[in-house]
Amino acid sequence: MKAVLFDLDGTLIDTAADFIRIIQDMCKEEGRAVVAADLIRTQVSEGARAMVKLVYPELDVNDPVFLAHRQRFLDLYGADIAVDTDLFEGMYPLLAELEAHQIPWGIVTNKPRWLSEALLKALNLTERCAVLVCPEDVSKTKPDPEPMYLAAKQIQIAAEDCIYVGDHPRDIDAGRAANMYTILAAYGYLPLEYKDDLNAWKADCIVQNVKELQQIIRNLLQIKQSIA
Structure with missing residues (x-):
């Protein structure tokens, strides 16, 4: 990865x-x-x-x-897009670790671009994010793999060499369809109709918190030394 x-x-x-x-x-x-x-x-x-x-x-x-x-x-x-909004606990160290090892990270979302860009700007993430793919950028949104392929193309990395993390079945479906390694973020906003059987989503991995996510990503990216 x-x-x-x-x-x-x-x-x-x-x-x-x-x-x-x-x-x-x-x-x-x-x-x-x-x-x-x-x-x-x-x-x-x-x-x-x-x-x-x-x-x-x-x-x-x-x-x-x-x-x-x-x-x-x-x-x-x-x-008022970021009054009480912030990254999930543990996500700042995870992003910093990726950046320290020159591993690009990006976002593929169904959130409109004007809101996505405003949110990233409010949290000072605009320059750090290697790619942002929104519905306006594609003809078909998730669960279709088109936005996944576009994100991979823009960072010049093959889709099968990318990890995709999401909290909705369409995230996992899109990632799987693009042959990405999929991680289900069970700490996220799981839809009521799907939350009782997470194994049915067929993600490659399920994590309960960002700490677990960071360890899985370290293993997949073969990061041998983390920063403080």
């Missing part, structure tokens, strides 16, 4: 707290029952539509009223 690619929300960066804040504020403003934080967390990887649906379950997702609420949610998130 020669490179590491990450999904964004729920894998590399813990963004749930900001989504929870916004969704719960929307509930309060509308006089609706406040959606539980744990439930919102399970929908983060499903995207804005799924989270907003928790607030307005009676609306069709194609209803202009629903679409307006979704846009308001995105605008609120974009305006």
Whole structure:
């Protein structure tokens, strides 16, 4: 293995707290029952539509009223994108170790580019990230392997020599389809309908925390000495 690619929300960066804040504020403003934080967390990887649906379950997702609420949610998130957001515990040392050994790391996400770039800028990761592939860059998003191949091409490393880490079945499906080594981040935002049987995702490896992830990556990249 020669490179590491990450999904964004729920894998590399813990963004749930900001989504929870916004969704719960929307509930309060509308006089609706406040959606539980744990439930919102399970929908983060499903995207804005799924989270907003928790607030307005009676609306069709194609209803202009629903679409307006979704846009308001995105605008609120974009305006305060990293109030309570940070990398998962242990991720800073992991990225530093990769960089110390000149191993490129990057991101393949279904998050829109304008939000992805704003998030990376807020966390001072823009210059450190070797590649960022978003939905706007491809004709087919994950679980299709197209974005995986594009990321590998941009860092000039064969897809089969890349590790991909994700917290959703589509991440693992996309990585497997591109012949990458797939790691399921069980510490992430596992969707309710898939979280009870993680083995069914058919990832090459499952990790429960970033410490485990770092050790697996060290082994795969044959890093023999870590930095403090």
